[in-house]
Amino acid sequence: MKNKIVFASLLAAAFVSTVTAQDTKAFLGRWDLTSTPATGKPYPQWLELTENGGKVEGRVQPRGGAWHPIAGAHVESGKLIVDLGEGTGPATVWELTTPVAGKLTGIEKRGDAADGLTIAGAKAPSLDRPMPKAWTKPRPIFDGKDLNGWEPIGNVENNKWIARNGELVNDNPETPGKRGPGAANIKTTEKFQDFKLHIEVNCPEGGNSGIYLRGRYELQVGTEGGKLPTHEMGAIYSHYPPPAGSELGLGKWTTFDVTFVGRHVTVLRDGKVYHDNVEIPGPTGGALDSNEAEPGPFFLQGDHHGVIQYRNITISVPKK
Template sequence: MNIKLLFAPILAATLVSTAAAQDVKDFLGRWDMTVTPATGKPYPQWIELIDNGGKIEGKLQPRGGAWRPIVGAHVDSGKLIVDVGPAAPGSEISWELSSAGAGKLTGVEKHGNDAGPTLSGVKAPSLDRPMPKQWTKPQPLFNGKDLTGWEPIGHVENNKWVARNGELVNDNPEVPGQKLPPAANIMTTEKFQDFKLHIEVNCPEGGNSGIYMRGRYELQVGTEGGKLPSHEMGAIYSWYPPPAGAENNLGKWTSFDVTLVGRHITVYRDGKLYHDNVELPGPTGGALDSNEAEPGPFYLQGDHHGVIMYRNITISVPKK
């Protein structure tokens, strides 16, 4: 018996397996992605990939809406091919990703066999920071008189935000039987890192808005029809639902007190604990960017319909 001849294919298979495992390792973890189309502005997405017993699994946060699981992924010639799933019936999307070293990815989004936008990604930062020992005195973000310190974004040609009676109002009523164009969102001109936020909102029945922290993480305001708790009042959109049995109580003033340190968030609504220092895995749909390590603005969603009013918006930041 020629032991060398028998050992050779075993060794070769082992080396291939080891190389494939190393290739997979380069892609695992959470990634802050930027998608750049041939025309138009770049936009953020996010993906997390894990190795579950040799099978690559994960979840993807698209440009808007909720996160969704990937269909599958495999390594081919050093590239990770991620089956993202259908964009529309008969239109399959995949990502072809290559490791660029030092916690970076590059690639292309393919629609069927056709190349689409380019992809770039960086390893999502841990943002693991201790709770500050002291905070500054709360300062107003909205003066109650005008839009000083705020600017419309998105559909700025259809800005419905006004200051009225001490309230920041998205004066964008829904008209039954009419499909109205989307209106603008509004954001602070100042950017923030860690903070304590107090904000009060009155959202009408059927209204839909959101409070975005650092412009990336949405605290849901209003309703998306009640089908998914994680899309209802007080949810961290698609990541964490409000407490079991919580009611939307739309059409009434309600307050939120939010503490965000690193990627851990605590939320009280009208004094009741909704989210207790939970981790934000990544940006939610509608994020302004995927630069999680950087400070960002607050923004309020106004591109849905409903006369939604905000007031008494204050912020504290860590004392230096």
């Protein structure tokens, strides 16, 4: 009898484990999210969930800053409860419904109460594309004379971007390392899918800016104080640091050559390989949207310390 009881207990445990695995399977993978607060505008986020030994693990990209690991996740009443592991007060969790046709929805709770934020998600596209066989001749997307083809975004009332001496300059005179008082960013009016970008930048000591590819993935310009390599000059923000021992080289002109096809990016800085065909898993903090399958603009950060200078910005795209 005892053996039968033990066997029945093991069978029940195995059944529960199987059910849990089946319940969580639909949630696994990468998700492009749009979060809509009770008041204010929607903003992009990103979530990746994996399974390890029957345990759901993952990471989340908040509205700004770096991604961080989730504290945990479990299925409850047919919904996935994701503990974001944020803050010091009541736990902040996402309550996500079982995905249907690659879409999911959910709400955010703080403690037991919903805080009014709703979540809409879509399975992130793979974006696996072969390297184009040929590219168009590079053409300028900044003429050095005016802001034609560019427009301020964010706090446009405090736009500090100007064209001066052939340079695109963020004239935001802020203390090095300190965030400015809501100055504007700037983006191209034209959108791009796959491309080769050439861009030169002069970032002052303590300066902080960023080049957003398709408006979603940040190539770090300047410094965040050296605490994390993935937040320093030439990093794919929060994902890939520059090569070990790389100098910031602030206060002088430096060149980035970027080849971006699908999710894979190669970055050369002054001819040195910083990133060799690495995969960017998802949007970084500060992205304009999470619509990864769509083309997007280039956008340059201007809401941090100035004076940042860009010049000789050219683009090549795959030949049709």
